[in-house]
Amino acid sequence: xxxxxxxxxxxxxxxxxxxxxxxxxxxxxxxxxxxxxxxxxxxxxxxxxxxxxxxxxxxxxxxxxxxxxxxxxxxxxxxxxxxxxxxxxxxxxxxxxxxxxxxxxxxxxxxxxxxxxxxxxxxxxxxxxxxxxxxxxxxxxx
Numbered sequence: 001x002x003x004x005x006x007x008x009x010x011x012x013x014x015x016x017x018x019x020x021x022x023x024x025x026x027x028x029x030x031x032x033x034x035x036x037x038x039x040x041x042x043x044x045x046x047x048x049x050x051x052x053x054x055x056x057x058x059x060x061x062x063x064x065x066x067x068x069x070x071x072x073x074x075x076x077x078x079x080x081x082x083x084x085x086x087x088x089x090x091x092x093x094x095x096x097x098x099x100x101x102x103x104x105x106x107x108x109x110x111x112x113x114x115x116x117x118x119x120x121x122x123x124x125x126x127x128x129x130x131x132x133x134x135x136x137x138x139x140x141x142x
Contacts, residue, residue, distance in 0.1 A: 011040075011043060011047055011051060015032060015036065015047075015052060016051075016060060016061065018035045019032055019055075019074075021035065022035060023075055024092060024093060025090065026064060026072040026091040027072060028069075028073075029070065030045075030070065032048055032052065032073065033045050036048060056073070059077060060075070061074065061075055061077070062074045062076075064118060065118075066091070069089060076093065080093050080095060080096060081117035081119065082094060082116075083119045083120075084118055084121075085121070085122060085126055086120055087122055087126040087129075090123060092123070101115075
């Protein structure tokens with residue numbers, strides 16, 4: 001898609017750089033605001049939110065809705081998927097075979113203009129904790 005012309009302001013660049021700095025965690029607007037408060041104590045929460053939205057509208061950032069909790073932001077705008085852990089609330093990138101997915105959808109008659117794929121579940125680290133807790137519970141019952 002086309003990127004709109006954008007007047008680069010110092011605040012907008014600071015917001016963009018904060019997202020870049022916080023990735024690969026895919027930060028929330030509040031996380032971006034908290035980071036910017038350290039170096040730009042006069043920046044307002046509204047300025048951060050407005051600039052995040054403008055950066056998404058112009059294609060420099062991608063907004064990721066997870067359905068539970070606040071939206072997250074990604075500076076990696078090329079095709080990839082995400083995994084959101086419902087336990088630790090971390091989000092990470094997943095490589096996906098773009099050509100296979102686009103070909104499949106094209107064969108069905110769809111024309112893909114953009115995508116946001118977010119898988120939800122339990123990450124490997126949280127699974128390890130769950131398994132240990134399950135083993136401990138089973139051990140106490142015997």
